[in-house]
Amino acid sequence: xxxxxxxxxxxxxxxxxxxxxxxxxxxxxxxxxxxxxxxxxxxxxxxxxxxxxxxxxxxxxxxxxxxxxxxxxxxxxxxxxxxxxxxxxxxxxxxxxxxxxxxxxxxxxxxxxxxxxxxxxxxxxxxxxxxxxxxxxxxxxxxxxxxxxxxxxxxxxxxxxxxxxxxxxxxxxxxxxxxxxxxxxxxxxxxxxxxxxxxxxxxxxxxxxxxxxxxxxxxxxxxxxxxxxxxxxxxxxxxxxxxxxxxxxxxxxxxxxxxxxxxxxxxxxxxxxxxxxxxxxxxxxxxxxxxxxxxxxxxxxxxxxxxxxxxxxxxxxxxxxxxxxxxxxxxxxxxxxxxxxxxxxxxxxxxxxxxxxxxxxxxxxxxxxxxxxxxxxxxxxxxxxxxxxxxxxxxxxxxxxxxxxxxx
Numbered sequence: 001x002x003x004x005x006x007x008x009x010x011x012x013x014x015x016x017x018x019x020x021x022x023x024x025x026x027x028x029x030x031x032x033x034x035x036x037x038x039x040x041x042x043x044x045x046x047x048x049x050x051x052x053x054x055x056x057x058x059x060x061x062x063x064x065x066x067x068x069x070x071x072x073x074x075x076x077x078x079x080x081x082x083x084x085x086x087x088x089x090x091x092x093x094x095x096x097x098x099x100x101x102x103x104x105x106x107x108x109x110x111x112x113x114x115x116x117x118x119x120x121x122x123x124x125x126x127x128x129x130x131x132x133x134x135x136x137x138x139x140x141x142x143x144x145x146x147x148x149x150x151x152x153x154x155x156x157x158x159x160x161x162x163x164x165x166x167x168x169x170x171x172x173x174x175x176x177x178x179x180x181x182x183x184x185x186x187x188x189x190x191x192x193x194x195x196x197x198x199x200x201x202x203x204x205x206x207x208x209x210x211x212x213x214x215x216x217x218x219x220x221x222x223x224x225x226x227x228x229x230x231x232x233x234x235x236x237x238x239x240x241x242x243x244x245x246x247x248x249x250x251x252x253x254x255x256x257x258x259x260x261x262x263x264x265x266x267x268x269x270x271x272x273x274x275x276x277x278x279x280x281x282x283x284x285x286x287x288x289x290x291x292x293x294x295x296x297x298x299x300x301x302x303x304x305x306x307x308x309x310x311x312x313x314x315x316x317x318x319x320x321x322x323x324x325x326x327x328x329x330x331x332x333x334x335x336x337x338x339x340x341x342x343x344x345x346x347x348x349x350x351x352x353x354x355x356x357x358x359x360x361x362x363x364x365x366x367x368x369x370x371x372x373x374x375x376x377x378x379x380x381x382x383x384x385x386x387x388x389x390x391x392x393x394x395x396x397x398x399x400x401x402x403x404x405x406x407x408x
Contacts (some may be wrong), residue, residue, distance in 0.1 A: 012039045020046055020082065043078035050085035051350045051358055052335040054382040084383055087088040087398040088348065089337070089358050093385070094400055096135045097364070099393035105151070107229065107388035109377040112157040112176075113338075116379065116386055118393060120150040124164060124174075136384040136395045145174045147181045154194035165191030165203050172215075173220065181320050183219045187211070197241040200262055204232030210246060212265065224265045236284035236292060243268065243306075245292055247281025256281050257294060259306065271310040272302075283328045293336065295325035301338055301349065317354050319347075326374040337385060339375025344389050346375060363387050363394045 006014075015023060015037060023042065027034045036042070037140040040055070047053040055078050087093070101107075101120070110117040116137060117126045124145040128138040148166040160172040161182065169195070171185040174282065185201075185330030193204035200218055201213040209228035213220040230248035237244045243259055250256035271294070279298040285291045287303075291314075295301045299322050302313035317336075319325070327339040336349040348358040364373070364387075373390035385396040 002325070004035045009337060011036050011163050012041045012139060015039075015042045016045060018042075020086075023079075036078055037131050038077040040078045043082050047078060047082040047085055050082065050089055051348065052088040052380070052382070053081060053085040053329050054331060055081050081382075084398055089350075091398070092111070092361060093396035095363050096395050096397070098135050098137050098139065098395050101391045103391040104373075106153075106367055106376050106390070106391065108152070108154055109379045109386060109388050110155060110157045111386075117155070117157055117162070117389065118377075118386075118388060119155060119164075122146070122148040122151055122166065122168075124152060124155055124162060129381065129386075131383055131399055136397055137181065137386070145172075145179055145182070147172045147174075147312070153191045154203075156194060156196040158196060158198050161196075163194070163196040163201055165194040166281040167191070171201065171203060171220075185213065185220060191233050193246075195235040195237045195244065198239050200237065200241060201243050202235050202237060202262075204228075204235055204246065210235070210260075212262070226260070226265055230256065230280070233280055233282055233296075234284050236286055237262070237284045238289045238292070240289040242289065245271075245284050245286075245294075245297065247284055247294060248296075249280035250275050250278055251280075256296075257304075259310075269310050270314070271304050271308060273311050282324070282326055285328050287330055287332050293330065295328050295338060297324045299324045301325055301328065302395045303351065313353050315351055317349050327377050328382045329378055331380060335380070337378055337380050339378045339387060342372050344373055344375055344387070344394070346385070346387065363396065364389050364392055 023037055027037045051132050061183060108119045115122055115126050116128055116129050124257050126143040129136055131265050135224055140319050145162050148168055150167035151168045152164050155162060160176055165171045167190050169187045173182060173183040175182055180268055187205055187209045189205040191203055192206050195202050199215045203211050205211055210226045210232055212223045214223040228248060229252040234247040234248050235244060244262055245259050248256040254275055255270050257271040258267050261268050281294050281296040284292060288307045293303055299319045301317035303315035304310055305314040323340045325338045328336060330336045334351040338347045344362050344364040346363060347360045350358055375387050377388040379386045383399045388393045
């Protein structure tokens with residue numbers, strides 16, 4: 001009996017036992033086998049061990065307009081998802097500078113839907129992203145959010161609003177779709193950190209502590225203030241909007257990582273112990289309502305689980321180079337991307353293998369002597385990584401047939 005005479009369901013089951021190299025060879029035999037090799041059942045088991053494997057992203061690409069049925073091609077199958085996930089793990093990406101800054105800045109990035117938001121001086125700029133645009137970002141059609149008198153320090157993007165804090169001692173709230181300024185909130189100090197959800201703004205104010213604003217029918221109004229001994233460098237609200245985590249500089253207070261209740265303002269958990277002087281927290285990221293990541297001057301990346309004891313992290317990723325992490329992002333599963341403090345260095349980690357990073361590389365103009373910038377902020381999608389340096393905005397494309405990086 002010929003192999004081609006077997007039912008397609010049985011062939012898909014048989015092909016599911018092969019590795020990716022054999023499947024690629026079988027795709028070249030005939031059109032019928034190539035079509036069967038694009039089936040999700042064949043590639044699902046091969047993609048699960050890979051980092052940043054996002055099958056849902058490629059399933060959404062199959063939905064066509066005008067009522068037509070879904071169709072599978074080489075660009076939206078799980079085969080393509082496996083190929084790109086393998087690029088994230090073992091290949092060097094295509095690095096491109098999409099925006100240059102004349103002076104050195106501390107830019108900040110946010111991602112919402114298919115739009116990338118980044119701060120530039122006293123304004124916020126948004127651009128559409130996707131593989132159909134050159135270098136993964138559309139700079140022909142931009143939106144500008146203006147109103148600050150000084151540089152934007154931090155901002156957050158909600159479902160319908162853009163909320164930012166700046167050096168001009170005020171918080172501004174814009175409508176995300178129309179770019180209209182909705183509200184101005186004066187503060188008593190310079191904003192050092194900020195995060196927000198649809199109904200709550202949490203901000204760190206220099207030499208003042210943490211201020212929380214709640215939304216009513218008239219806009220955002222002050223709810224309560226929590227004094228802090230140290231500067232609050234970073235804040236993060238969990239995905240259920242019940243708790244928020246604050247990371248401070250660890251100078252006067254030896255416990256820089258605290259978890260607060262959003263409604264009451266009480267401390268519900270203190271994470272870590274025996275912090276050395278100055279081991280402040282620089283970045284936080286919630287993966288789910290009970291798990292978050294932290295990094296900072298202690299030169300390690302930590303994963304905390306609020307369901308158990310937080311005296312020690314559930315997973316720790318030590319850095320062999322003793323360089324502290326400045327920013328981080330993840331796929332809300334196992335893949336973690338971290339930006340380091342110098343030379344535009346980025347490292348990838350897998351929570352299932354914390355003993356060694358997946359790969360490490362440098363972005364930007366590495367050969368220039370003045371390229372000593374930290375990666376101030378970064379955002380990860382299924383196909384691209386966007387990194388903000390002091391004088392440029394970089395995009396890393398993982399969709400091409402990239403060069404293999406040999407083991408170090």
